[in-house]
Amino acid sequence: MTPTTVLAVQSVSCHLRQQPVLDGVTFSVREQELICVLGPHDSGKTTLLQAIAGLLPVTKGEIALVGERMSTPMISVPAHQRPAGLVFQDYALFPHLTGQENLAFACPVPMTQEHKDAVQEMLTLLGLTECGARYPRDLSAEQQLRVALGRALLCRPRLLLLDAPFPAMDSQQRDRLIAEIRDLLKQRQIAAILATVSREEAFAWSDHVVLLHEGKVIQQGNPYELYYRPVQRAVADFLGxxxxxxxxxxxxxxxxxxxxxxxxxxxxxxxxxxxxxxxxxxxxxxxxxxxxxxxxxxxxxxxxxxxxxxxxxxxxxxxxxxxxxxxxxxxxxxxxxxxxxxxxxxxxxxxxxxxxxx
Missing domain, CATH: 2.40.50.140 (Nucleic acid-binding proteins)
Known part of the structure; x- marks a missing residue:
């Protein structure tokens, strides 16, 4: 593993309810690189992100973060000890906590003044100063995503995982958010993986695309390579x-x-x-x-x-x-x-x- 590699996924397989979901998945993520795991529904994208985050075990292979082994069939470092943050597809906000309190959930208890200042800074950075006192039910889908994103970033991850966070948004809203989040991650020098079924999202987001089909990587490369140099029909047909x-x-x-x-x-x-x-x-x-x-x-x-x-x-x-x-x-x-x-x-x-x- 080179010093610039944040994530290395090597020959990883996973099973859910004794059924194979991932089969020999291999790819890596470098510092500040924005990756997309793209594929149809039930191709294993969410399972892959949860395995990287430490929420699911692997049955074969190895996952390493910043040079440290995190997952093997014999090893599973707990999620809270991994330098990775996860934005769930449904955002997973606590309904009884306000937006600000959901952000603060990422901070240790008791909170120091430094942590309180960090929460306020994140509210401002993500344009949530007017929403901090509202509960999730009173927030739009975009505002809920911003809260979930801020909570993940407050953990200061080396790698951010986003599981299909844009489905409830129109195309203009989605494109604007993708550009904004890309800029934010580049500024903070955080690598990230977006999982999606949308090739439009994949192309707008990615430095590198990993295309999954039935739990296997069928091609990976930059978006141009996948679109204009597909290695098989399944790649060509899925991308347009x-x-x-x-x-x-x-x-x-x-x-x-x-x-x-x-x-x-x-x-x-x-x-x-x-x-x-x-x-x-x-x-x-x-x-x-x-x-x-x-x-x-x-x-x-x-x-x-x-x-x-x-x-x-x-x-x-x-x-x-x-x-x-x-x-x-x-x-x-x-x-x-x-x-x-x-x-x-x-x-x-x-x-x-x-x-x-x-």
């Missing part, structure tokens, strides 16, 4: 709308598709004659009005800054996102930049159900 065009590999750099032959700048990595599916993102397709075009605009959804079109090309329908304006029923010409194609082995055809004999 996808189009797949069937192709045949003609040579080391060339392939044939329903739109003609294309040439790549680097080797395709498949034997000649291979049947593959070409991943094309909606924004990677260009449309041009052409009465003789081979594609037809079937539908349009206006998104403000862009339009999403359903475009029919022969026997298939493509999703295209562009700022250009077309009307349903218009013929268009399609073009795609093929410089760095992402190819996956073609899926086997679905079996045809046999009709019951009459």
């Amino acid at each position: 709308n996808t189009n797949y065009l069937p192709i045949t590999v003609l040579s080391e750099h060339q392939w044939q598709s329903p739109m003609g032959d294309f040439h790549a700048n680097y080797p395709l990595g498949f034997p000649i004659g291979s049947q593959c599916d070409w991943l094309v993102r909606p924004q990677e397709i260009a449309l041009a009005l052409d009465p003789d075009g081979t594609a037809l605009i079937e539908d349009r959804v206006f998104l403000g800054t862009s339009n999403v079109y359903r475009v029919r090309l022969a026997d298939r329908v493509l999703t295209v996102q562009t700022s250009n304006w077309f009307e349903p029923g218009q013929q268009v010409r399609i073009s795609i930049r093929p410089d760095q194609p992402i190819l996956f082995p073609a899926l086997p055809p679905e079996p045809v159900a046999e009709e019951n004999a009459s």
